[in-house]
Amino acid sequence: MPTNPRKPGDGWAGRNLALAVTQTVSHHPTCCNVCGQPFAEGTDYRIWTARYELELEVDRAEASKLQIEHRRHEYLSATCGCGYKTQAMPGHCVDESGWGVALTEWHLCGPRLVSFLVCLALSLRVSRHKIQGFLRDWLGIDLSTGTINQCIHEAGRAVAPVVDGQLISELKAGDLLHIDETPWKEVGQLFWLWVFVSAQRVVYQVGKRHRLVVQQLLGDVFNGFLMTDGFSVYRIFPQRLRCWAHSVRKARALHQCLDIQGQTFGEALLLV
Numbered sequence: 001m002p003t004n005p006r007k008p009g010d011g012w013a014g015r016n017l018a019l020a021v022t023q024t025v026s027h028h029p030t031c032c033n034v035c036g037q038p039f040a041e042g043t044d045y046r047i048w049t050a051r052y053e054l055e056l057e058v059d060r061a062e063a064s065k066l067q068i069e070h071r072r073h074e075y076l077s078a079t080c081g082c083g084y085k086t087q088a089m090p091g092h093c094v095d096e097s098g099w100g101v102a103l104t105e106w107h108l109c110g111p112r113l114v115s116f117l118v119c120l121a122l123s124l125r126v127s128r129h130k131i132q133g134f135l136r137d138w139l140g141i142d143l144s145t146g147t148i149n150q151c152i153h154e155a156g157r158a159v160a161p162v163v164d165g166q167l168i169s170e171l172k173a174g175d176l177l178h179i180d181e182t183p184w185k186e187v188g189q190l191f192w193l194w195v196f197v198s199a200q201r202v203v204y205q206v207g208k209r210h211r212l213v214v215q216q217l218l219g220d221v222f223n224g225f226l227m228t229d230g231f232s233v234y235r236i237f238p239q240r241l242r243c244w245a246h247s248v249r250k251a252r253a254l255h256q257c258l259d260i261q262g263q264t265f266g267e268a269l270l271l272v
């Protein structure tokens, strides 16, 4: 592996120069950007830029195995009869407020490799540093922890419309929805991690400890039942069930308190 001249974690996304290119993909402009005339067969295309991509491939032909493809994407240009030179460009999304990462094909990691990083980081809870070592030892690629972190955040932006639309509408369609929240620190700031769990879907939301978080996700009307603790923000919904685990915890606390009446009531609750 080549030596990364910068510090690990500084966001440098240098490619793995020792890795041979396994595939070359050409991107042609289809028509003139000015007059719209399609480029005919035999057009004189010229390479004007190229990018490299690491992508995870799953070979299922015989025995399943993971392998890394190192692709060179070549972008070509062509000159129209009107005299305008049109260049094929890597795709990208426009900037959106609230996001510090861009969605663009000018990126070292391909979509399947990014999904793999997300799985390691979020489903398996592997640290960025350990992911870096895993990729180096098992797949022979060298990514900085900054690049790995950036991939995970970009994936978050890419799937945001799915979370906002499909997942939340399916969550709201459930008959019973469990909600809870717990402290969550991000960049030294205290937020709250909310979890909304139905029989089929789980949605996590980081935000303030305020009823607006629940309202913005569920709207003003929820036709099913909520199963929650006694936090007052849930009282905006009339159909509520009190979480049994929270009630048992409170009953145990009462049973252990110094007040005799409280002890008796707590004990009675625990026997229910």
Ligand SMILES: [Zn+2]
Residues within 6 Å of the ligand: 032, 033, 034, 035, 036, 037, 080, 081, 082, 083, 084
């Ligand atoms: Zn033209």
